[in-house]
Amino acid sequence: MPSSRNSLGFLGYLLCILPLAYYPLSLWTAAEVILSSTAEAAANRRAAAATTAEAKSSYARQWVLEKVTFGYFDGASLAEADYEQAVAIAAEAHHRTVRFGWALAGLTVAFMVFAGLATSWQTRGENRWRYVVRHATAASLILFVVGVTATAVSLVAYSDVPVLGRVIFKYESKVIAEAIGRLFDSGNVVLGGLIMLFSVIIPLVKVALLLAASTTSRGWHDAAIHGIHTFGKWSMADVFVVAVLLAIFAVGSDATTDAHAGPGLYFFAGYCLLSIAAGTALAKSRQRPPIPAFLEWRLWRNNSGDHSQEAAVVAVEGNVVRVVTRQGGRGRIELAALSDADRSYVEAWRQAASEPVFEADD
Numbered sequence: 001m002p003s004s005r006n007s008l009g010f011l012g013y014l015l016c017i018l019p020l021a022y023y024p025l026s027l028w029t030a031a032e033v034i035l036s037s038t039a040e041a042a043a044n045r046r047a048a049a050a051t052t053a054e055a056k057s058s059y060a061r062q063w064v065l066e067k068v069t070f071g072y073f074d075g076a077s078l079a080e081a082d083y084e085q086a087v088a089i090a091a092e093a094h095h096r097t098v099r100f101g102w103a104l105a106g107l108t109v110a111f112m113v114f115a116g117l118a119t120s121w122q123t124r125g126e127n128r129w130r131y132v133v134r135h136a137t138a139a140s141l142i143l144f145v146v147g148v149t150a151t152a153v154s155l156v157a158y159s160d161v162p163v164l165g166r167v168i169f170k171y172e173s174k175v176i177a178e179a180i181g182r183l184f185d186s187g188n189v190v191l192g193g194l195i196m197l198f199s200v201i202i203p204l205v206k207v208a209l210l211l212a213a214s215t216t217s218r219g220w221h222d223a224a225i226h227g228i229h230t231f232g233k234w235s236m237a238d239v240f241v242v243a244v245l246l247a248i249f250a251v252g253s254d255a256t257t258d259a260h261a262g263p264g265l266y267f268f269a270g271y272c273l274l275s276i277a278a279g280t281a282l283a284k285s286r287q288r289p290p291i292p293a294f295l296e297w298r299l300w301r302n303n304s305g306d307h308s309q310e311a312a313v314v315a316v317e318g319n320v321v322r323v324v325t326r327q328g329g330r331g332r333i334e335l336a337a338l339s340d341a342d343r344s345y346v347e348a349w350r351q352a353a354s355e356p357v358f359e360a361d362d
Helices: 002-049 053-068 075-118 125-149 176-185 189-213 218-234 237-250 263-285 340-354
Strands: 151-161 165-175 257-261 298-301 308-317 320-324 330-334
Touching: 002 075, 002 125, 002 151, 002 165, 002 263, 053 075, 053 165, 075 125, 075 263, 125 176, 125 189, 125 263, 151 263, 165 176, 176 189, 189 218, 189 263, 298 340, 308 340
Parallel strands: none
Antiparallel strands: 151 165, 151 257, 298 308, 308 320, 320 330
């Protein structure tokens, strides 16, 4: 028994301390992913500007002038150095983005595995699943922030031109939040509003409802559950958005175009998976065991006679009567709040429950 108590105490310590370690680390790695992807996009944009047709034509003229003047005019060397610096910065930023991206993904997966295993360690079914709901939702919010602020898509349009070689006609890197702002600025209010609704507003509402549903406050919990049921028809809209984007950019490359999904799109997809996991855990926390068929149903009344409820006794614990309704609802009633007839019934039920069901054979 002492070892069991020590084990439960250690597990309780882990349940408290691991979130305190995960959230600061995940926020730091998330910030690094956002900053690195932004730096990579800026460096790639700078390198792409140096490989346009105009830039290459200007470089060729500067190169000839530099050779003719024996290096007095060094415009070509400066342009080449600037291009190589931009490429080096982009490569370093890309490595940092990949490194911190995998770190954030690994931290999140490890923490969610621990939260899932914690459900088998805790004894109270509803509370143990609320632990998963709470932390899966909070982790999904971190992934969501990365998803909408890090680079989601990079697009390069190029062509091989005689003499000049490969020429880039267009380079774009898109962030979901930035794309929404550009749509509004260009007058596409309807399209920008729809994308904002499906990729920003609906995910934030879903996160808020799941967090509220994972609290222990009955008022907040019931209101959030009602909101989730009402909101259910829109709950997969964000998943649909990321599926469409992944489908588009999976076939977005051809002989003259390269399209690459950035970390923002992957982490937005990670948010969708975690929000689904949180919703599944919430559904498990609300699952009730089946109602036995042998229960004795009766109409209960309070001592003032102004309220009644059909229910069946499942347990009597001191001065508290635990009951279940036909709809599966569980409740507890103070013995002093019952009518005289109900108190007599409870005493008879308590006495019958204390007697053996079978008598020993002679």
